[in-house]
Each structure stands twice: as structure tokens, then as C-alpha cells.
Amino acid sequence: MTRRSLLSDPAARREYEEAYLVGEVTDSILALLQGLGISQAELAERLGVTRGRVSQILSGRQNLTLRTLAAIGWALGVSFDLNLRPMADRAGTPAAADPGLPGWVNRGADSDRRRVAASREA
Secondary structure, eight states: OOHHHHHTSHHHHHHHHHHHHHHHHHHHHHHHHHHHTOOHHHHHHHHTSOHHHHHHHHHTSSOOOHHHHHHHHHHHTOOOOOOOOOOSOOTTSTTTTSOOOOHHHHHTOHHHHHHHHHHHHO
16 A cells, blocks of 8 residues: 555544654654753653653653643753644545635744734733
8 A cells, every 4th residue: 555545544644644743742852862861761750750651652652742742841941832834735634625724834933823822812
């Protein structure tokens, strides 16, 4: 089965997108730990969790919540940004028939996102 035919199946496509994001996040955290010379055991200590929990998170076997991601960032002195980008092909997703995305999505314009969020809170 080719990658294209696999990704045309909505369930397979969703699984792929989820695995891709988890891989990107965990790979980034692992690279940061390595770059800083910090062990998973030390990260666990900083977070107040077990080494096993950190191992589960970084292996991708356990759900990594946004709160946990923020806590990891805090423990390592970094913050994570969420940058949206359009999928190359939305066919087969629930968003396939949606209108085009706002212009700020592709630019990753943080100020535009914050302006939209602020207008919702007002």
C-alpha cells in the first residue's frame, strides 16, 4: 500500500497526523535534553514525577497533555509555541469542505492570533 493510498483513508490519516505531532514534540524534547546535558531522571526530579512517567511521555506511549508540555517547558526553561500550518491536502478530513484558512495561519503571526483571542474575551 502506498503512502498516498494509506493517507486517503480517514482513520489512517488521523492516526498518521497524531503520530507525526507526537513524534515532533518528543523528538524536540529529547534533543533539548541532550543539548542541555539533562537526563530523563533529572527531568523527572524537576517535574516531581517518576522516571518511568518521563520515559512513557517521551516514548509517545502516554498522552502528552498541553499542561504536561508546559510543565516540561518550565522545567527546562523554555516555552513552546503552537504554529498552525495548513495541511497540504484536507481531502478525507472533516475539514475538507471548510472555507480557506485565515491568512495568519500560514504566516504564523502570533500578534494576529492574540488579537483574535483578545476580541473573543472582550
